[in-house]
Amino acid sequence: KAGVTQTPRYLIKTRGQQVTLSCSPISGHRSVSWYQQTPGQGLQFLFEYFSETQRNKGNFPGRFSGRQFSNSRSEMNVSTLELGDSALYLCASSSGWGATGELFFGEGSRLTVL
Amino acid sequence: ELKVEQNPLFLSMQEGKNYTIYCNYSTTSDRLYWYRQDPGKSLESLFVLLSNGAVKQEGRLMASLDTKARLSTLHITAAVHDLSATYFCAVDNTGNQFYFGTGTSLTVIP
Numbered sequence: 560k561a562g563v564t565q566t567p568r569y570l571i572k573t574r575g576q577q578v579t580l581s582c583s584p585i586s587g588h589r590s591v592s593w594y595q596q597t598p599g600q601g602l603q604f605l606f607e608y609f610s611e612t613q614r615n616k617g618n619f620p621g622r623f624s625g626r627q628f629s630n631s632r633s634e635m636n637v638s639t640l641e642l643g644d645s646a647l648y649l650c651a652s653s654s655g656w657g658a659t660g661e662l663f664f665g666e667g668s669r670l671t672v673l
Numbered sequence: 674e675l676k677v678e679q680n681p682l683f684l685s686m687q688e689g690k691n692y693t694i695y696c697n698y699s700t701t702s703d704r705l706y707w708y709r710q711d712p713g714k715s716l717e718s719l720f721v722l723l724s725n726g727a728v729k730q731e732g733r734l735m736a737s738l739d740t741k742a743r744l745s746t747l748h749i750t751a752a753v754h755d756l757s758a759t760y761f762c763a764v765d766n767t768g769n770q771f772y773f774g775t776g777t778s779l780t781v782i783p
Contacts, residue, residue, distance in 0.1 A: 594770050602761065602773035615770045649715060653769060659723065660704055660765050664716040 561586065563665035565650050569661045571671045577638040584631050584652030591633040592662065593625060596647040605648075608633055609655050637670075645672045675700050675765055679774035686752050687782050694777045696745040696762035702718070704765040705745045709758045716761065720747075740761050753780045 562609050564583040572578050584591050592607035592615075604617040608627035625635040637644055646666075651662035676699040684690050696705070704723055708716040710719065720729040720735035722745060729736050735748045745762055759778045763771040 573675050591768055592771075594771075601775055602763075602771075606774070607769045609769075617770070651704075651716075655769075659721050660769060661706065661718055661721050662716075662769065662771060664708075665716065666715045 563647075563650055563652050564670070565665035565668050568666060568669060569669045569671075570613075571673060572640050573673050574640055574642060577636060578640060578670060579634055579636045580648055580650075580670075582633045582635075582650030582652075582665060584633070585663055588652035588654050588663075589631050590653045591627055591631060592653075593635050594649045594651065595655055596649060596667070597645075602649075605635065605646075634649035640672045642668050642672050645670055667673050675764060675772045676768055677761060677762060677774040679731075679760075679777050681777060682775060683778050685780045685781075685782060686751055689751050691751065692749050693761075694747040694749070694760055695772055696747070698743050698745075698762075698772070699762045701740070701743070702730070702764045702766070703740055705738050706763045706771070707745070708761045708763065708764070710761065711758050719760075723747055749779075752779075754781045754783060757781045760774050774779075 566581045590609045591606040596602045607615040611627045622638045627633045647667045649667045653662045678697045695725045707719040720736040725740040728737045733750045738745045759776045761776045
């Protein structure tokens, strides 16, 4: 079955702009989480949604927001972009049930802020 | 906050050799995951370890978990070039919030 799909794969923005990233989870998965990956900070948790509800939020400013739709697709938004927001943004899905908790990651959206 | 430390950060090894990557974490957790990342690519799940003493093997890689010592190891046997990648361990803080290690960049030299 199809994996986690993220769009767009690459984008370039300038400071002050905003960006919206999209994620379609594996069919049947109801949990979607987002991670930011940078060379300096590594992989950091942004937030996690399950059945349209945010269950967890990482330590990021309010400029970072997200939502999940009834079909489990998710979007994250970053407003007033800063240079430091340049990163690979990874979406991951899981079933949200059962014992394994394994996350399946998409290919990521690489954001460059100029 | 849960801390996850990996060592070494960089590992250069010759083909055919064995080596172990270590992953220590700071608080109690029974779930530990290993991922592989190739340059410019996403994270590929390698192992899911869900209990103390769990051991999983796939090809030349074997992972183990000691929850009492808060330690997981990823052992590489007879390394081959295809194993060159960055390896991450991650601990689940319940609620699908993963804490990732810093990663170990592995280069296998012919």
